[in-house]
Amino acid sequence: MREGKLAAQAWPMHADAEPQEIQAHRALLSDLAEELGSLTEEQREHLLAIYDAAKQRDRPSELNIDAMAEVIDDRTLARVSASNDHAAQRHASDLASFRRPTQRALDILSKLNSDAAPLFDFAETMEVLVEIGRLCGPLWLSGRGDDFPELPDLALNAALPALSVLTTTSEVWDERRGQLITVNLSDRTDEIVAAVSNAVADSRHEYFKLVPTSGPLPSGRAARDEEMKRRTGERLRAERDAHSAVENLLAPIREWQERLNARVAEHERQAAEVAEAAARALRRERASEGHDMPAPQPYGVSARGAELWVRDVIRHFGAADAEVTTATNDGGVDVLTERHAVSVKHYTGSVPVEEVREIFAVAIQRGLQAVLFTSGSITQAGLDFASVAPVALIRYDVGTASLAGLTSEGTALVEQGFGTTFYV
Known part of the structure; x- marks a missing residue:
């Protein structure tokens, strides 16, 4: 749109024919768009249509000499190159956000490193679980229900037992009873699953705007093969990155669960030692009272x-x-x-x-x-x-x-x- 508005300033209303400089400007932009391998033909045509609309809509009554100077090839190349560098940086940053958990989710889970009993409120737990859903969005290729990725369900099954212990109870309004009731995390499973599923769907939509892996293939065989290879590579990378990012969230939860299991096992061992000591004392007491364990009867009894x-x-x-x-x-x-x-x-x-x-x-x-x-x-x-x-x-x-x-x-x-x- 920016280039279209600039071209319009070099084509005043009183000039019937489109200046050659503007025709060359459009041709250069078309070539530059084709060189961007991440754009489909449909996307390139859409961008050029935006350019043409802006060029027609914003024509002035008098020629803007400065604008005419700006549409020449050298200046256009310099301007588009700088814009593409900025767009590439933004594109890379946006993609990176799908390949690592948010700092907010990591900060919440950092509470698990404390020796004190960590407790999350429901909102914090939901943030972590929704973040798992967001990271899984790139795995939902078609968007159909039968293609929904299994990783979110596997991650929830791994995380919820520990998070149910870690999350405080909350009060919600019960419409049927007309009062506030206290619920724990396991009571809100349907709400959690719905929120995670929505996060997967929203994330999928945003991800595939950045990394197109569907739509019509190019007509030429070589171009079609190259595009299919690119799409396969993007999908494999998305799968690898999603599993790695989700594991970054599950790892501290698993480590906390292992520490808890170790403490429970130690408490059980200590309790068993106390019980055994009490049993030994009881046996000594019985022996002193004359109630010894009856002797073995190797020949049996009636x-x-x-x-x-x-x-x-x-x-x-x-x-x-x-x-x-x-x-x-x-x-x-x-x-x-x-x-x-x-x-x-x-x-x-x-x-x-x-x-x-x-x-x-x-x-x-x-x-x-x-x-x-x-x-x-x-x-x-x-x-x-x-x-x-x-x-x-x-x-x-x-x-x-x-x-x-x-x-x-x-x-x-x-x-x-x-x-x-x-x-x-």
Whole structure:
């Protein structure tokens, strides 16, 4: 447009024929536009149409001698060259913005380097996630829904678990309830996905204005091959740059998650050491009270002997009042304590779910915790029921005097003793 206005000043209204200087000026501009490999033929024609419109619209009543001097080739070349250098710098800067995260997003994530617990508000978290979407825009080649890149979804899946911990809750207006409600990040997943998808679409539009990789191909075979090669190269570069830029945002989040996992693992290790120390102290206390772990019985025991052996185990594990019930009409209960109803199944087969249900029902009726010891195994249905009820399942071996919890409740009794409460 600038060159068109300049040409108009050299073509006054009273002159019918277009001066040769202006014709040469337009031809030079057309040649310069063709030399710009990043412009399609349609784009070049559009620029020349803008030039022609400005040239016709802004003609003065008198010739501007200075303007006539400016449209000669040397001055036009110098002026266009300087303009192109500036445009090239701006173009390179605009392209670079698609190849690296914004400083704002990096500044937000720099909080993760602090030893203090970092907390983002929802707006900050959304800025980081939308920036991921913006960086993925160049990957959406066609703009059709079935061509939407997978990188944004992969990045969200990688980032959201940690960001859900890091982001403070916020208050939003609930139209249905007519009041403010408190929500966390996971409650706003739909809003996040929509914002990221919009960022991808907007970014795609801006990127392909800078780097055309679609539209009609040139007519000549060599030119067409060269253009296809250029487009393929641009797409490969866009994919590489997008993955690299998104990784720059995900890396500090992953590092924070790894540090958190390490701290959790250390806390769990310390807790396990404390529990083991407490268990050792409990074993020493039981031994001093005369409730030693019953000895192994390498030749086995009878069913009644198994009940007595389990009773001694339970006494050793903290329930000194454990007693064997009478042999008949026990309702499936073989050992009783003040807090537990215990069934002992001394056979090598699998205990069916019916017997697990039986001890649970009797225990509930008496207001006690249900425990089942077995020398064999438990059917899958029995295990499923016990995990829900719950029933503490423990496998015992009198030959080696060993115990193993078959449910979390059974494991807790073995590891922490029969003073453990696993349900109220």
